Amino acid sequence: MSETKVIEVAGLTKKFGDFKAVDNISFEVEKGEIFGFLGANGAGKTTAMRMLTGLSKPSSGKGKVAGFDVLKESERIKERIGYMSQKFSLYEDLTVKENIRFYGGIYGLSRQQIQTKTSHILEELNLDQVGTKLVKSLPLGWKQRLAFAVSMVHEPEIVFLDEPTGGVDPMVRRQFWEAIYQAAELGRTIFVTTHYMDEAEYCDRISIMVAGKIKALDSPDKLKDQFEAGSMDEVFLKLAR
Amino acid sequence: MRRLRFLIQKEFIQIFRNKALLPMMTLLPIIQLIILSNAASNEVKDVRVAVVDLDQSELSRALSNKIVANDRFSLVATPFNKKEALDLMQLDQVDIVLEVPSDFEKQFYRGEAPQLQTLVNAINGQQATVGSGYLSGIIGSLNGEIRAKEPMLFPDLAKPNKPIVVTSNNWYNPELDYPHFMAPGILAELTALLTIVLTAMNTVREREIGTIEQINVTPIKKWEFILGKLVPFLCLGLLLLTVGLIASKLIFDIPMRGNIGLIFAYAIVNLICVLGFGLLISNFAETQQQAIFVAFFFVLIFVLMCGLFTPIDSMPKWAQYATIPNPLAHFISVSRKVLLKGSGLADIKMEFLYTFVLAILFNTAAVWSYKKQE
Numbered sequence: 287m288s289e290t291k292v293i294e295v296a297g298l299t300k301k302f303g304d305f306k307a308v309d310n311i312s313f314e315v316e317k318g319e320i321f322g323f324l325g326a327n328g329a330g331k332t333t334a335m336r337m338l339t340g341l342s343k344p345s346s347g348k349g350k351v352a353g354f355d356v357l358k359e360s361e362r363i364k365e366r367i368g369y370m371s372q373k374f375s376l377y378e379d380l381t382v383k384e385n386i387r388f389y390g391g392i393y394g395l396s397r398q399q400i401q402t403k404t405s406h407i408l409e410e411l412n413l414d415q416v417g418t419k420l421v422k423s424l425p426l427g428w429k430q431r432l433a434f435a436v437s438m439v440h441e442p443e444i445v446f447l448d449e450p451t452g453g454v455d456p457m458v459r460r461q462f463w464e465a466i467y468q469a470a471e472l473g474r475t476i477f478v479t480t481h482y483m484d485e486a487e488y489c490d491r492i493s494i495m496v497a498g499k500i501k502a503l504d505s506p507d508k509l510k511d512q513f514e515a516g517s518m519d520e521v522f523l524k525l526a527r
Numbered sequence: 528m529r530r531l532r533f534l535i536q537k538e539f540i541q542i543f544r545n546k547a548l549l550p551m552m553t554l555l556p557i558i559q560l561i562i563l564s565n566a567a568s569n570e571v572k573d574v575r576v577a578v579v580d581l582d583q584s585e586l587s588r589a590l591s592n593k594i595v596a597n598d599r600f601s602l603v604a605t606p607f608n609k610k611e612a613l614d615l616m617q618l619d620q621v622d623i624v625l626e627v628p629s630d631f632e633k634q635f636y637r638g639e640a641p642q643l644q645t646l647v648n649a650i651n652g653q654q655a656t657v658g659s660g661y662l663s664g665i666i667g668s669l670n671g672e673i674r675a676k677e678p679m680l681f682p683d684l685a686k687p688n689k690p691i692v693v694t695s696n697n698w699y700n701p702e703l704d705y706p707h708f709m710a711p712g713i714l715a716e717l718t719a720l721l722t723i724v725l726t727a728m729n730t731v732r733e734r735e736i737g738t739i740e741q742i743n744v745t746p747i748k749k750w751e752f753i754l755g756k757l758v759p760f761l762c763l764g765l766l767l768l769t770v771g772l773i774a775s776k777l778i779f780d781i782p783m784r785g786n787i788g789l790i791f792a793y794a795i796v797n798l799i800c801v802l803g804f805g806l807l808i809s810n811f812a813e814t815q816q817q818a819i820f821v822a823f824f825f826v827l828i829f830v831l832m833c834g835l836f837t838p839i840d841s842m843p844k845w846a847q848y849a850t851i852p853n854p855l856a857h858f859i860s861v862s863r864k865v866l867l868k869g870s871g872l873a874d875i876k877m878e879f880l881y882t883f884v885l886a887i888l889f890n891t892a893a894v895w896s897y898k899k900q901e
Contacts, residue, residue: 391534
């Protein structure tokens with residue numbers, strides 16, 4: 287296995303009864319890559335991501351994340367990854383600082399580390415003024431960026447983002463992607479699902495899922511060439527028909 | 528272990544920040560304690576009696592007067608025949624009909640043992656058995672009085688052949704004070720129930736808002752998560768118990784004959800047991816509504832079969848065995864034994880043992896059924 291491959295998946299399948307939510311997908315993700323996972327609603331993106339993060343047990347196939355087996359070593363994987371779910375997952379009735387402390391503590395950070403992390407995150411996100419405010423009082427965009435920062439509190443190798451920019455305005459989406467680039471520059475691998483085609487352009491490589499299968503996988507430019515399309519929008523429409 | 532500290536800390540912050548929770552855990556139980564302890568009484572008062580006096584003799588009138596004189600009974604009607612009396616019972620205006628046969632006095636003085644008939648409205652079973660018991664007592668005492676007054680009429684009884692008299696004393700609760708009897712039980716019930724419902728709701732709420740998924744994607748251990756929920760709510764339950772004990776002492780002046788420390792030691796085991804049960808429920812519920820429904824299903828069984836309202840000894844055998852896995856039954860038994868009887872550890876060792884085994888079972892099941900991965 288190559289040193290630079292942080293995610294390797296072969297024939298991964300998830301069945302719910304007779305329905306194959308994810309049908310025999312295979313791909314690899316390089317270290318430091320921003321890997322986009324595209325698809326319509328219900329195409330199986332979230333299910334695939336949940337299998338990689340150890341939240342869902344694959345029905346068949348195999349896979350390795352951060353060097354650990356998705357079938358047998360999901361708890362080891364969890365130490366190495368960050369995850370930001372579609373549902374907002376910070377505690378609304380805790381303050382910004384308390385959320386950072388809580389998740390830091392869960393990931394086994396020391397008091398000292400938690401303190402450094404907290405001031406770092408507050409500074410980075412310009413949240414100094416609201417550190418002791420309840421999370422529920424923050425605007426959605428701030429919450430999303432905070433959730434992203436918190437998902438990386440333990441400095442994971444890979445961060446999984448499930449539609450992180452759902453429902454936020456273009457300004458915040460832009461800030462969010464800047465944050466993603468920053469994380470990638472630090473050598474972190476970003477695995478992101480989205481259904482915004484413009485966001486797809488920001489990714490190093492993308493895979494497009496249709497009805498549980500990966501229909502295309504390459505860099506945005508190569509995909510546009512391959513499908514003779516002017517934009518990712520067109521590529522997507524051609525695939526989804 | 529360090530993780531556990533953060534889990535518990537977070538839970539406490541949320542508990543203290545929740546404006547509704549603490550008043551709910553302190554004020555509501557006191558209100559319930561006052562209402563239930565006074566209302567849930569087995570005492571039978573004001574039994575309505577109708578006497579159908581077909582004899583209209585001196586003796587039958589003496590009997591009626593005796594009934595009127597007793598403050599548990601009120602003579603509400605004196606219908607002329609049984610049918611009229613039964614109509615009154617049908618309309619729910621009388622609880623007991625006493626029929627005095629036409630030759631009552633004559634037969635009595637002839638020593639023929641006349642038959643009095645009582646018809647009891649047994650829709651309220653308690654009223655029926657206790658009420659007719661009181662009534663028999665009155666009739667019996669009248670019988671005795673007359674025989675004593677006119678011994679020459681009963682030559683066979685003239686010799687001093689005193690009947691055996693049973694006197695009973697109510698130990699542990701001499702005045703049969705119902706709040707004394709009910710309050711310790713209700714306190715135990717409230718502590719257990721509120722904690723079951725609160726933990727189940729709390730954990731399912733995390734599932735609803737999605738934070739549990741964020742927890743599940745961390746390397747946290749299952750037992751850490753369960754303990755992280757258990758410890759804060761255990762403290763909450765003990766707080767509730769303390770408030771309830773103080774309130775019962777101040778309001779009802781309930782006796783505290785035993786060691787209060789023993790009550791708390793047992794309460795810790797019992798709370799761990801019911802909390803494990805609440806967490807077990809939460810593992811199978813997707814929404815708070817589901818959790819509440821399932822919790823109430825069990826809570827109803829627990830409450831009705833815990834010996835609070837119906838003594839366990841008077842249940843059928845199978846039901847008596849069915850109270851063994853009911854943590855509430857043990858809690859009530861312990862609180863009554865220790866508070867009213869002053870029992871020590873040796874007297875409640877079986878309750879301790881059963882609860883301890885249940886606590887291990889419920890919590891193991893809770894950890895086992897908590898799924899970090901679907």
